[in-house]
Amino acid sequence: MAPIQTTNYYLFNESSDCLYDEDCITRNSYCKGNKICACKIGYQYDLGSDICFPKDYDCSALNNAKCISGFCKCKNDYVSSNDKTMCLPSMKLTTYCQEDGQCNSVMNKTYCDPIIRQCVCERGFKRDSYKLQCIQNTRLHSPCFSVDDCEYDTETKGKYDCKFVSRLLSTCECREGFYEINDDCHDSSGDR
Numbered sequence: 617m618a619p620i621q622t623t624n625y626y627l628f629n630e631s632s633d634c635l636y637d638e639d640c641i642t643r644n645s646y647c648k649g650n651k652i653c654a655c656k657i658g659y660q661y662d663l664g665s666d667i668c669f670p671k672d673y674d675c676s677a678l679n680n681a682k683c684i685s686g687f688c689k690c691k692n693d694y695v696s697s698n699d700k701t702m703c704l705p706s707m708k709l710t711t712y713c714q715e716d717g718q719c720n721s722v723m724n725k726t727y728c729d730p731i732i733r734q735c736v737c738e739r740g741f742k743r744d745s746y747k748l749q750c751i752q753n754t755r756l757h758s759p760c761f762s763v764d765d766c767e768y769d770t771e772t773k774g775k776y777d778c779k780f781v782s783r784l785l786s787t788c789e790c791r792e793g794f795y796e797i798n799d800d801c802h803d804s805s806g807d808r
Contacts, residue, residue, distance in 0.1 A: 644668035695721045707735050725750040760788050775801040
């Protein structure tokens with residue numbers, strides 16, 4: 617009794633023929649075209665057990681996975697764990713996470729902070745609270761709208777100002793009492 621794969625179902629010869637669904641004794645099968653028994657849509661025939669299993673049955677031990685082309689793959693909005701033993705939900709910036717893959721599958725330049733267990737921006741990037749994404753840190757002399765564009769972490773806090781250069785342009789500059797050295801602002805004591 618060899619199954620024949622078709623688009624949405626598997627056909628198999630349970631007996632010589634059938635006229636009604638009741639003639640097909642395999643669970644989750646029906647009589648297709650009053651001629652041959654077939655697995656219902658969403659099921660596939662397993663020759664070894666002579667049963668129509670749900671198509672994702674082989675992946676049922678792996679939560680949030682489905683069978684695609686003979687392989688277990690994580691469903692949409694899920695990613696494979698580092699050790700490939702589970703499907704973890706994809707997470708957004710500032711949400712709970714277990715592994716880096718959960719964060720960077722949704723958004724570039726993010727990782728899962730192992731201490732606070734949240735998706736955060738990689739070094740050199742900051743969170744854009746309006747778009748909830750990571751954007752590159754503003755550099756000295758780069759355009760800015762507010763001091764928040766210039767101060768992006770604890771190391772830069774208090775060192776920069778967003779200063780008007782012209783009527784239409786403001787740029788990140790060293791705050792009063794700080795001096796530019798190697799594209800960074802330092803206070804008079806040389807602290808960074």
